Amino acid sequence: MGASRECIDVARHLFPATKNLAYFNTAAVSLGSTVLSEAYSKFIADWTGHGFDFVYAEQAGEKARSAFANIIGARVEDIALIPSVSAAAGLIASQFGKADRGESIVIGEREYSSNHFPWRLLERKGYEIRQIPFRNGGLEPDDIAEQADGGTRLIAFSAVQTASGHRSDILAIADIAGRAGAMTFVDGAQMAGALPVAPYLDSIDVFATSDHKFLLNAGRGMGYCYIRESVQRSIVPTNAGWKAGAVPFESFFGPDMRLSQTASRFDNSISWLAAIGDDAALSLFDRFGVDTVFAKNIELVETLRDRLAEIGRRAVDLPDANQSTIVAIPLDDTDPAALLDHLKNAGVVCAARDGNLRISVHFYNNSDDIDRLISALKD
Ligand SMILES: Cc1ncc(COP(=O)(O)O)c(C=O)c1O
Missing domain, CATH: 3.40.640.10 (Type I PLP-dependent aspartate aminotransferase-like (Major domain))
Incomplete structure (x- = not known):
């Protein structure tokens, strides 16, 4: 257990890609943190300098x-x-x-x-x-x-x-x-x-x-x-x-x-x-607190669902108990590759899976990311 917990809002700064991207594809792979890259860099430097520990x-x-x-x-x-x-x-x-x-x-x-x-x-x-x-x-x-x-x-x-x-x-x-x-x-x-x-x-x-x-x-x-x-x-x-x-x-x-x-x-x-x-x-x-991470994720997904509803994008309608950090929007006749390209050009990363546009949030997302996604989807 960490002695004192950092505010989760700073977590975003540990994931440098969030500066340029509204990243909604953690359900495929997560973003990389500076904590991760520092640990790898140090270990590889030690490996090459002194042997593999x-x-x-x-x-x-x-x-x-x-x-x-x-x-x-x-x-x-x-x-x-x-x-x-x-x-x-x-x-x-x-x-x-x-x-x-x-x-x-x-x-x-x-x-x-x-x-x-x-x-x-x-x-x-x-x-x-x-x-x-x-x-x-x-x-x-x-x-x-x-x-x-x-x-x-x-x-x-x-x-x-x-x-x-x-x-x-x-x-x-x-x-x-x-x-x-x-x-x-x-x-x-x-x-x-x-x-x-x-x-x-x-x-x-x-x-x-x-x-x-x-x-x-x-x-x-x-x-x-x-x-x-x-x-x-x-x-x-x-x-x-x-x-x-x-x-x-x-x-x-x-x-x-x-x-x-x-x-x-x-x-x-x-x-x-x-x-x-x-x-x-x-x-x-542990640094931000497990429960804080989960609470932030639930908050993000609620905001995302509300904002999608505001612009009339109907997510797969699930009872609250069946909701998760993944929100899916049926693609119907939309060409998935064209939609993903359009989003990518707007700096938004999502995925298409099994007939749905898949949007997944994690605690490094924020409301600016959601704004960016919503305006790209409105276009
Ligand atoms: C539901 C689910 N199960 C399992 C996996 C991965 O399976 P494995 O660990 O066997 O590669 C994924 C995605 O990579 C997944 O989305």
Whole structure:
């Protein structure tokens, strides 16, 4: 915990690109901060001047693990370092043996493929893969309830959908999973660092994310996977290597295999450069306060929605509970490339995903950015 917190309004100055750009594309990759570039520059200067300090880089990875645990309100012992959502899904999918009759996996039909392909592959083991069509840009609990039954082994969904910004009702879906006796796998790539996860954590079995979006290191290479303690006990660390050891630096050779007693036995070997970057990038959450970051994001998205409504741009209409830091506007007949070009010429960066103009905010945005976007959209 930082002793005294800086006012979040100064955060913008740590992201130099905000001087020239109204950047609304954190849902793809975050902007880079001076804190990140200084950490990289220093590490590379030390590397070239004195040799590579991998012990320091491993320590940075541990600090990043703790910072991430703090951001989602988890115990650090429950966080594994797994570099991508797909790798985390693969770890869980690899636990499933040949299906018994009637066993199924429930997933979204239009989920991001990292949280879709690993489950589809379980069809080869005999599982029925029940793909639920999206409503309102995401998965609605009622639709899941119709498909989940006593044979359902796992329900996988995104906390926030990439293309529409639809935020899942995690508690309702977890409740359905609980009644079916199924595991919940939550893809947190568009929620971690953007919005609070802590209120939902008790109902989630596995929550996985990479680092390149709202966690502020677009260079990527690290990822974080919360695994509920009871689930840790019931699964096998299929990727275990030295890093999974109780004391990794004493685990290079056998014949003993003393695995970590915490979620770190599910760790993959990390990218040392990414660890240096994540340690620096994630420190900003503590510097400004995790809750302050989330509150600022909610404020920004409310302003954005109001301003869009004022100019008659209809965002995908979602109940408050399903809103996130991503706002999507159906493109209808608009050519996405032409619109993105027009915005880019006005210094505004957005994205087009699955038929929507996607606008995502993070705490380094401000009302000037929103003004710029609105006037560009009015043209
Ligand atoms: C919802 C969602 N999940 C996952 C990812 C990334 O998946 P992976 O970590 O497997 O590259 C993204 C975007 O990069 C995403 O938007």
